[in-house]
Amino acid sequence: MWSVLLIGLTSCGHQQPSETIIERKPPVAVPQKKPQVEAPKPTLQVPMSHKVGLLLPLTGSHAKLGNHLLQAAELSLFEMGPSSLTLLPQDTTQGGAHKAALRALDAGAELLLGPLFAEDVKAIRPLVASRKVNLISFSTDQGVAGNGVFILGFLPSQQINQASNFAKTKGLTKVAALTPEDGYGKLVDQTLKQLNSQGKIKLLGITHYARGDILEGNPGNSRIKDEVSQYKSKGLQALFVPEGGENLSHLLKLLISQMPLTIVGSGQWDTQDTLDLAFDLKENFFASPDPETRGQFIRRYEEVYGEKPPRIASLAYDAVALSAALVDKGYTQQNLTLPQGFMGMDGLFRLTPQGLNERGLAILEVTSIGFKTLNPAPRSF
CATH class of the missing domain: 3.40.50.2300 (Response regulator)
Structure with missing residues (x-):
């Protein structure tokens, strides 16, 4: 053996x-x-x-x-x-x-x-x-x-599950999400809906967007802002944003007016690009490998x-x-x-x-000096 x-x-x-x-x-x-x-x-x-x-x-x-x-x-x-x-x-x-x-x-x-x-x-x-x-x-x-x-x-499903479990320990159960209209976004949607049906979260809604919707000046900007505002009026505690790189930067610009807001990411945050956005993302977290x-x-x-x-x-x-x-x-x-x-x-x-x-998976927090491990990855199954 x-x-x-x-x-x-x-x-x-x-x-x-x-x-x-x-x-x-x-x-x-x-x-x-x-x-x-x-x-x-x-x-x-x-x-x-x-x-x-x-x-x-x-x-x-x-x-x-x-x-x-x-x-x-x-x-x-x-x-x-x-x-x-x-x-x-x-x-x-x-x-x-x-x-x-x-x-x-x-x-x-x-x-x-x-x-x-x-x-x-x-x-x-x-x-x-x-x-x-x-x-x-x-x-x-x-x-x-x-x-x-x-x-x-x-796989995003595991990352969203792990991040959701950690959020629950912090009392963050009323959630919503911004997800792209692609295969990755569909997997995130499916995972969140499953967690909602299992009673592990209360899903207030999911806002979908095409890549062009998040570009500055696009008519889709106002729709995204309005829907996030509606989630906040319903008691939103955490917003899942499973994006990385330039797309994450565009989304953060749209969310500035909604701050303070707890944002939860996915493994796509696990790059230097995310650390470059630390000023806007500090103290927010995501699940990723050790x-x-x-x-x-x-x-x-x-x-x-x-x-x-x-x-x-x-x-x-x-x-x-x-x-x-x-x-x-x-x-x-x-x-x-x-x-x-x-x-x-x-x-x-x-x-x-x-x-x-x-x-x-570990739970990592964004800080100005790098990713901080909030919850270490397990060493055995």
Whole structure:
């Protein structure tokens, strides 16, 4: 029986997998300059026996993001030290995701990591099923999960649930939300409505908006302001705003007239962009993976590649680390869905038989000097 799988970044040397705890540590030497990656790249060859396909957009409009994830995957492989693992990076842009997956499988891949986008996952689901291999996608679209497809991306439903539970401990149960008219917004809506039906919150309403509605001067501005004002008149205690970056900035400008107001975010707040808005967001909170271990990953990535990784790069790191840890056990559904879970760069997580993931999340508060942990992430399920 396996215990929690630990993927560490704390000291030099490495350990081989054991039956109870697996801990991998970084090598003494790291590359002195940023590796050059030419895409598409047929293999990242290491003299090892087990092969894992890595499906990413390495060319085209999403090449920058795809290559960041590839670099994180390379870093993870380097951090693992000697192991019987070979990565097979394949470009999902040239020829499409189906051909990329086919190339990896024909080359002997026993597991597929990626792709990044839900439409690409849909394109290769029949192939995955026919070849009887499992796939760990970086998507957040729950609709593509199941039948050998696992979703490793950060799911808003868990973040909203966790943030709502914390808000309840503070007596904040009368809530409303501003959500975008897209798939992410629909997941947030669904979660809040479910919490309302369970009696965990009192949902006063949800205001939907198209991206253009929140731009300064758009006629949609007044509608959003008016509806938030109506929520406040009904006793609003917390407003969920699951947006990040520039969109969050636009929304905050619309909410200035409604302050003071407790605003609750989602994992999309977990970026430097949110800290840049700390003056308006201080003392507001959101649920997100443990920032401590992720901070180690960010520092290591910067040390090797000379730049900060995008937020989702840690998914590629954890996926490769998980692959390395299970390489001698096999990539069966039973092994991938260990109930004890795994401890990665984004903290505790586990894959479920339904193809989703569950994460141990922390509650973070926005302050002028960074994110403050109000409630630490759990260390076990």
